[in-house]
Amino acid sequence: MTSSFKKTRIAIIGVGAVGSTTAYTLLLRERMDELVLIDANKAKAIGDALDMNHGVPFVGKASVWAGSYKDCRDADIIIITAGVPQHPGESRIDLLKRNVGIFESITDEILKSGTNGIILVASNPVDIMSYFTWRKSGFPFERVIGSGTLLDSARFRYLIGQKLNIDARSIHAHIIGEHGDSELPLWSLANISGANVPLSEEEREDVFINTRDAAYKIIEAKGATYYAIALALDRICTAIVKNEAAVLNVSTLLTDYFDISDVYLGVPCVVDNTGVREKVALQINNHERELLHKSADKLKSLIKSIS
Ligand code: NAD
Numbered sequence: 001m002t003s004s005f006k007k008t009r010i011a012i013i014g015v016g017a018v019g020s021t022t023a024y025t026l027l028l029r030e031r032m033d034e035l036v037l038i039d040a041n042k043a044k045a046i047g048d049a050l051d052m053n054h055g056v057p058f059v060g061k062a063s064v065w066a067g068s069y070k071d072c073r074d075a076d077i078i079i080i081t082a083g084v085p086q087h088p089g090e091s092r093i094d095l096l097k098r099n100v101g102i103f104e105s106i107t108d109e110i111l112k113s114g115t116n117g118i119i120l121v122a123s124n125p126v127d128i129m130s131y132f133t134w135r136k137s138g139f140p141f142e143r144v145i146g147s148g149t150l151l152d153s154a155r156f157r158y159l160i161g162q163k164l165n166i167d168a169r170s171i172h173a174h175i176i177g178e179h180g181d182s183e184l185p186l187w188s189l190a191n192i193s194g195a196n197v198p199l200s201e202e203e204r205e206d207v208f209i210n211t212r213d214a215a216y217k218i219i220e221a222k223g224a225t226y227y228a229i230a231l232a233l234d235r236i237c238t239a240i241v242k243n244e245a246a247v248l249n250v251s252t253l254l255t256d257y258f259d260i261s262d263v264y265l266g267v268p269c270v271v272d273n274t275g276v277r278e279k280v281a282l283q284i285n286n287h288e289r290e291l292l293h294k295s296a297d298k299l300k301s302l303i304k305s306i307s
Helices: 017-028 042-053 069-074 092-113 126-137 150-164 201-212 214-222 227-241 286-306
Strands: 009-013 034-038 063-066 077-080 118-121 144-146 246-254 263-272 275-279
Touching (some): 009 017, 009 069, 017 042, 042 063, 092 126, 092 286, 118 227, 126 144, 126 263, 144 246, 144 275, 150 201, 150 227, 150 246, 227 263
Parallel strands (some): 034 063, 118 144
Antiparallel strands (some): 246 263
């Protein structure tokens, strides 16, 4: 039987640890009708598609296949998780040069497909990769989104919740700026249903350091991080495909945002089926503003050195 309904399609480019875990998460949560897996290692994409298709009878109907860039044409979302994983002790910024070359060719292939979809970048350093993808693609910035500090904010909320024995979902707290070493916690806005977060300065410092350095610990322990980022990407995809207008800390192009322009950084944004609909006007204090500027300066100087 054929249907006239437009099928929701998500394509994932790079089905390594992050890409395949994201694919599996999206499949389990029934976020789309069609899931396309694309990887330079075609055998991996074929194997993953077969494996996931065999699970379809348990989760409902979805077509999963190992595809090509042509399949991006009808994709609502194209997630890029291709690249090289972070080595133990390697900063995300050190990944930069290795990943930029890969991204140039991937963006070219996506453009050739003629897609009108939204590009969602997860590869690190994610703010820089998103910026170059946006510039290379010529897409409006709304349609090129980085996963930004959504994962960092989840780690932050989890750790605050652990300290206070409160469900992380009831903790409202944000990490903004670079997804990486110069990110900053917005303690001035952190709250539990409007109440202050009752943590000492030492406890706050401990929570933030463990948030910021979480990826290093996980990579040290098992080589890569992929479960929580898969859930973060699922969260962004859901906001897009369900046109939720959810506020999420994604990486987006800043223009006159606290006097910061021409750089991608993680800030709270309204995400719907147009992509990043708008940025939330934050009321941050002078210290936080200063840290945000430092984060932006760091990324801008890196962008300049590559440009
Ligand atoms: P991985 O090595 O397991 O997988 C990368 C995949 O990309 C491989 O399957 C490889 O074959 C594929 N690939 C390489 N070049 C390609 C190309 N030109 N076209 C298509 N596919 C290509 O790595 P991973 O652990 O899955 O990490 C992927 C990326 O995600 C890294 O940059 C990592 O740092 C990043 N990451 C980001 C976050 C975040 O919060 N944004 C979290 C975790 C990991």
